Amino acid sequence: xxxxxxxxxxxxxxxxxxxxxxxxxxxxxxxxxxxxxxxxxxxxxxxxxxxxxxxxxxxxxxxxxxxxxxxxxxxxxxxxxxxxxxxxxxxxxxxxxxxxxxxxxxxxxxxxxxxxxxxxxxxxxxxxxxxxxxxxxxxxxxxxxxxxxxxxxxxxxxxxxxxxxxxxxxxxxxxxxxxxxxxxxxxxxxxxxxxxxxxxxxxxxxxxxxxxxxxxxxxxxxxxxxxxxxxxxxxxxxxxxxxxxxxxxxxxxxxxxxxxxxxxxxxxxxxxxxxxxxxxxxxxxxxxxxxxxxxxxxxxxxxxxxxxxxxxxxxxxxxxxxxxxxxxxxxxxxxxxxxxxxxxxxxxxxxxxxxxxxxxxxxxxxxxxxxxxxxxxxxxxxxxxxxxxxxxxxxxxxxxxxxxxxxxxxxxxxxxxxxxxxxxxxxx
Amino acid sequence: xxxxxxxxxxxxxxxxxxxxxxxxxxxxxxxxxxxxxxxxxxxxxxxxxxxxxxxxxxxxxxxxxxxxxxxxxxxxxxxxxxxxxxxxxxxxxxxxxxxxxxxxxxxxxxxxxxxxxxxxxxxxxxxxxxxxxxxxxxxxxxxxxxxxxxxxxxxxxxxxxxxxxxxxxxxxxxxxxxxxxxxxxxxxxxxxxxxxxxxxxxxxxxxxxxxxxxxxxxxxxxxxxxxxxxxxxxxxxxxxxxxxxxxxxxxxxxxxxxxxxxxxxxxxxxxxxxxxxxxxxxxxxxxxxxxxxxxxxxxxxxxxxxxxxxxxxxxxxxxxxxxxxxxxxxxxxxxxxxxxxxxxxxxxxxxxxxxxxxxxxxxxxxxxxxxxxxxxxxxxxxxxxxxxxxxxxxxxxxxxxxxxxxxxxxxxxxxxxxxxxxxxxxxxxxxxxxxxxxxxxxxxxxxxxxxxxxxxxxxxxxxxxxxxxxxxxxxxxxxxxxxxxxxxxxxxxxxxxxxxxxxxxxxxxxxxxxxxxxxxxxxxxxxxxxxxxxxxxxxxxxxxxx
Numbered sequence: 013x014x015x016x017x018x019x020x021x022x023x024x025x026x027x028x029x030x031x032x033x034x035x036x037x038x039x040x041x042x043x044x045x046x047x048x049x050x051x052x053x054x055x056x057x058x059x060x061x062x063x064x065x066x067x068x069x070x071x072x073x074x075x076x077x078x079x080x081x082x083x084x085x086x087x088x089x090x091x092x093x094x095x096x097x098x099x100x101x102x103x104x105x106x107x108x109x110x111x112x113x114x115x116x117x118x119x120x121x122x123x124x125x126x127x128x129x130x131x132x133x134x135x136x137x138x139x140x141x142x143x144x145x146x147x148x149x150x151x152x153x154x155x156x157x158x159x160x161x162x163x164x165x166x167x168x169x170x171x172x173x174x175x176x177x178x179x180x181x182x183x184x185x186x187x188x189x190x191x192x193x194x195x196x197x198x199x200x201x202x203x204x205x206x207x208x209x210x211x212x213x214x215x216x217x218x219x220x221x222x223x224x225x226x227x228x229x230x231x232x233x234x235x236x237x238x239x240x241x242x243x244x245x246x247x248x249x250x251x252x253x254x255x256x257x258x259x260x261x262x263x264x265x266x267x268x269x270x271x272x273x274x275x276x277x278x279x280x281x282x283x284x285x286x287x288x289x290x291x292x293x294x295x296x297x298x299x300x301x302x303x304x305x306x307x308x309x310x311x312x313x314x315x316x317x318x319x320x321x322x323x324x325x326x327x328x329x330x331x332x333x334x335x336x337x338x339x340x341x342x343x344x345x346x347x348x349x350x351x352x353x354x355x356x357x358x359x360x361x362x363x364x365x366x367x368x369x370x371x372x373x374x375x376x377x378x379x380x381x382x383x384x385x386x387x388x389x390x391x392x393x394x395x396x397x398x399x400x401x402x403x404x405x406x407x408x409x410x411x412x413x414x415x416x417x418x419x420x421x422x423x424x425x426x427x428x429x430x431x432x433x434x435x436x437x438x439x440x
Numbered sequence: 441x442x443x444x445x446x447x448x449x450x451x452x453x454x455x456x457x458x459x460x461x462x463x464x465x466x467x468x469x470x471x472x473x474x475x476x477x478x479x480x481x482x483x484x485x486x487x488x489x490x491x492x493x494x495x496x497x498x499x500x501x502x503x504x505x506x507x508x509x510x511x512x513x514x515x516x517x518x519x520x521x522x523x524x525x526x527x528x529x530x531x532x533x534x535x536x537x538x539x540x541x542x543x544x545x546x547x548x549x550x551x552x553x554x555x556x557x558x559x560x561x562x563x564x565x566x567x568x569x570x571x572x573x574x575x576x577x578x579x580x581x582x583x584x585x586x587x588x589x590x591x592x593x594x595x596x597x598x599x600x601x602x603x604x605x606x607x608x609x610x611x612x613x614x615x616x617x618x619x620x621x622x623x624x625x626x627x628x629x630x631x632x633x634x635x636x637x638x639x640x641x642x643x644x645x646x647x648x649x650x651x652x653x654x655x656x657x658x659x660x661x662x663x664x665x666x667x668x669x670x671x672x673x674x675x676x677x678x679x680x681x682x683x684x685x686x687x688x689x690x691x692x693x694x695x696x697x698x699x700x701x702x703x704x705x706x707x708x709x710x711x712x713x714x715x716x717x718x719x720x721x722x723x724x725x726x727x728x729x730x731x732x733x734x735x736x737x738x739x740x741x742x743x744x745x746x747x748x749x750x751x752x753x754x755x756x757x758x759x760x761x762x763x764x765x766x767x768x769x770x771x772x773x774x775x776x777x778x779x780x781x782x783x784x785x786x787x788x789x790x791x792x793x794x795x796x797x798x799x800x801x802x803x804x805x806x807x808x809x810x811x812x813x814x815x816x817x818x819x820x821x822x823x824x825x826x827x828x829x830x831x832x833x834x835x836x837x838x839x840x841x842x843x844x845x846x847x848x849x850x851x852x853x854x855x856x857x858x859x860x861x862x863x864x865x866x867x868x869x870x871x872x873x874x875x876x877x878x879x880x881x882x883x884x885x886x887x888x889x890x891x892x893x894x895x896x897x898x899x900x901x902x903x904x905x906x907x908x909x910x911x912x913x914x915x916x917x918x919x920x921x922x923x924x925x926x927x928x929x930x931x932x933x934x935x936x937x938x939x940x941x942x943x944x945x946x947x948x949x950x951x952x953x954x955x956x957x958x959x960x961x962x963x964x965x966x967x968x969x970x971x972x973x974x975x976x977x978x979x980x981x982x983x984x985x986x
C-alpha cells in the first residue's frame with residue numbers, strides 16, 4: 013500500500029531532534045532517546061516502548077453521567093437506594109445492579125473504582141475534564157486522552173486513523189498535539205464522515221494520485237522543509253484510509269455478532285471498536301447517550317443498562333476470545349456521577365463527591381474493587397481518586413509515562429497534573 | 441537611543457494645545473521627514489548577514505523571479521498573480537521590476553484588505569469568545585479597513601481601538617464582555633508582546649512578572665461596560681452593535697495565588713499600574729460616591745470624570761513605551777519573515793532574547809521616526825535581500841532561525857480559497873454557501889502547540905473528495921480547464937500555461953514531459969486536464985508560501 017516513491021515517514025536519523033533540542037521540547041521530532049537529557053522524558057522513546065507493547069484503548073463513554081448507586085455502588089436499604097435490586101457477581105461478597113447480569117459474570121476482568129472525587133460538576137466542563145484530566149477553565153488547548161494515545165501508541169505509517177470515535181464523545185480534540193492527532197469521527201454503524209467518497213472512478217483517481225506522487229518526488233529533490241513533508245505524509249494517510257475503508261463496513265459480520273453484543277447501535281459500535289483495535293487503531297471511543305437523568309432516573313438507567321450490559325460484556329468476551337484483552341484497556345466512564353439523593357422528579361442530578369469508573373483488560377488487575385463511599389454514598393470513604401490519578405493509571409497501564417512533558421509556546425505542560433498518582437492496586 | 445522621541449504625535453497634540461506658536465512645528469516636521477542616511481532595507485541585510493558570519497551559516501542565494509512574484513503577491517495581497525500578470529512579469533527585462541511590483545502591490549486595494557484580514561484574525565482569533573456578537577465582524581472590518589486604506593499610523597489606529605469610540609471598533613472589547621482578565625491577556629500579548637497570562641494564576645516562574653502586574657493592567661479595563669445597541673438581520677447576516685462605557689468606580693480584587701485560594705476569601709483592591717511602570721495617578725473619588733446601578737439594556741452613559749481608558753491609550757501608544765513599538769515591529773516583521781526577531785512574537789521577556797537585538801532596536805527607532813508608518817516598514821522589509829532569498833535547500837526548518845533562507849508558511853484558509861479561484865482561472869467565482877466555512881474548518885488551524893505545521897487527514901479528505909474544491913477545478917466556460925481544453929497550441933505550451941496559472945512558475949523539463957504524456961494518454965482530454973490541475977493544486981508547493 014505504501015508507494016515506495018514517496019516516503020511516508022521521516023527517517024529517524026534525518027529527524028533527530030534538532031528542533032526538539034532547540035525548543036527544549038519533547039513534542040516534536042522522531043529520534044532515539046537522548047542521553048544526558050536531564051530530568052526530561054523523551055517522548056519518542058516512550059512512544060516506541062508503548063508501540064512495542066502493542067497496547068490499545070477503548071473508551072466506553074457514558075454521556076451525561078451514569079449513576080453509581082444504580083450500577084456498581086449500590087446502597088440497599090438506604091434512603092438513597094432506589095428501586096433496583098442487587099445481584100451476586102462472581103466476586104464473593106460483591107454485588108451489582110440486577111440490570112447488569114452479563115457484566116456481573118465478567119467481574120474478574122474489572123478494576124472498579126468506587127471513589128472518584130472530581131471537580132467539574134457540569135457537562136461541557138466535565139466532558140472536557142474527564143477527556144483531558146485538566147480543567148476547561150485553564151483555557152489551555154489540552155488534548156484528549158484519545159489524541160495522546162494516538163500520539164504514543166499510533167504508527168506513523170498506519171493505514172487507519174489513530175483516534176476514532178463514534179456517538180456522543182469528547183469536546184477537546186487534539187489540542188496542542190495538533191491536527192496530526194485529531195479525532196476521526198464515524199457513525200456507530202461504521203458509516204463514514206463527509207468527504208470519504210471519491211468522485212472519480214477508481215482508475216482515474218489512481219492515475220491522478222500517481223501524477224501527484226511524481227510531482228512531490230520532483231519537489232522533494234530540492235525542498236527539505238518539515239512543513240512539506242507533513243503535507244505529503246497527510247496526503248498519503250488520506251489515501252491509505254480510503255483504501256482501508258472496507259474495514260469500517262460491518263454489514264456482513266454484524267448479524268453474526270449481534271447476539272453477543274445486543275442489537276443496538278452502541279453494541280454495534282463496540283463490535284466495530286473491537287475490529288478496529290485488532291486492525292491496529294490504538295484508540296477508539298464509543299459514546300452511549302441519555303444518561304443525564306435529572307428526571308426519571310430509573311427508567312433511563314434501566315433502558316440504558318439493557319443496551320450497555322450485552323455490549324460491554326460482549327466486547328470483553330470477544331476481546332478475550334480473539335486474544336486481545338491483555339493488550340486492550342477498556343475504560344467505562346462518563347463526565348459525572350449522579351446524586352445519591354433522589355429528586356422530586358424521580359431523577360438524580362450531577363454528582364462529583366464519590367462516583368464510579370471501571371477499567372478492564374490491558375494492564376489492569378481484574379476482580380478488584382478499589383475505594384469506597386460512605387453508607388449512603390454521599391462522599392468517598394476510602395481512597396479518593398482524582399481525574400489526574402485516573403489518567404495516570406490509564407497511561408501507566410498503557411505503557412505511557414504519565415509525566416510526559418510537552419510545550420505550548422514556552423509553557424511546559426505534563427500529561428497529567430502535578431501530584432497525580434497511578435492506582436497501584438489496579439495495575440498488573 | 442531615540443532622538444526623535446520628543447517629537448512624537450501624542451506629545452504633539454499636547455504641544456498644539458500648550459505651546460502653539462512657541463516651538464516651531466515646521467521644524468519638527470522637517471526633522472521627521474528627513475531621510476535616513478542608510479535605507480532600512482540595507483540595515484536589515486547588513487545585520488542579518490553579519491549574524492550568518494558569526495554563526496558560520498551558509499545562506500541561500502537570491503530567489504528567482506517566479507518565486508519572488510508568488511511570494512510577494514501572497515504576502516502583500518493574500519493571493520497569487522493571474523496567468524497574464526505572471527507571464528508579463530517574467531518576460532519583463534527591467535532591472536527595477538521587483539521594486540516597481542512592490543510599489544504597485546502596496547497601492548492595490550487588496551493590500552489594505554489583506555492587512556485588515558490579518559489584523560482582524562490577530563485580534564479575534566479563529567474562535568473568538570462571545571460568538572453571537574463576533575461571528576459577523578463586518579462593522580469592525582470596515583472600521584479597520586479604513587485605517588489601512590488611509591495607511592493611518594499604527595499608533596493612531598491602536599489608540600482608536602483602545603478608546604473604542606468609533607463605530608465598529610467596539611467589537612474588540614465586546615468579545616471580552618465581563619471578562620477584563622481575558623482582555624488583559626489579549627491586549628498585552630498583541631500590543632505589548634508580553635505573555636502576561638502566566639501571572640494571572642501565579643507569579644511568572646521565569647520572569648519578573650508578578651500577579652500584581654497582571655491585575656494592575658486589568659485595572660485599566662475593569663471599569664469598561666459593553667452596552668448592547670441592538671441587533672439587526674438574522675442568521676449569518678445577524679449584526680450586533682455596541683457602545684463602550686466607562687464607570688467612575690470599580691477595582692480589581694486580588695486574592696493571591698490560585699492554588700492557595702480558599703472559598704469565601706475576599707480579594708484586596710489592586711490599583712491600576714502600567715506594565716513594568718508606575719501606578720496610575722488618579723484623583724480619589726468622594727468618600728460617599730455611589731456608582732449608579734448599571735441596568736442591562738442601558739444604551740449610553742456619561743463619560744467618567746477620570747478615564748482610565750484614555751490614560752491607557754496614551755501610555756500604550758507612546759513612543760516612550762518600551763513594549764509597544766517593538767512588539768509592533770516584531771509582529772509586522774514576522775508576517776514576512778515567518779518568525780519574529782523575538783520568537784514566539786508575543787513572548788518578549790528576559791527568558792526569550794531576540795536573535796538580532798540591535799536590528800530590532802534599529803527597526804523600532806526608525807518605525808517611530810517614521811511616525812509608525814506601516815506601509816513604509818513593509819516596503820523596506822520586502823525590498824530587502826533577506827526577504828528575497830531562495831526557499832530551497834536542505835535546511836529542514838520551516839522558519840529558519842537566522843533568516844538564512846525564506847520561510848515556508850502555510851497559506852491561511854482565506855488565502856487558499858482566494859488562490860484556488862485565481863488559479864482555476866475564475867477569480868470572481870462565487871462559492872456555495874458552506875464552502876467558506878469548510879475552508880476555515882479544514883485549513884483554519886494547521887499547527888500544533890508550537891506553531892509547527894501539521895497536515896491533517898480531514899484537510900486531505902476534503903481536498904481529495906469534495907465538490908466544494910472541485911468547483912474551482914472542473915471545466916466551466918472561460919476558466920483554466922476550459923481554456924486548456926479548447927486551445928490549439930501544442931501540449932507543451934498548454935502545460936506551461938497550467939503551471940504558470942497554478943504555481944506561478946514554468947515546469948521543469950521532466951515535469952513538462954510527464955504532463956505531456958499524461959494529458960495525451962486518452963483521446964479525450966477533458967478528464968485528464970481536470971485531474972492535472974487538481975494535482976498542481978494539491979502539491980505541497982501550492983499549500984505554502986515559500
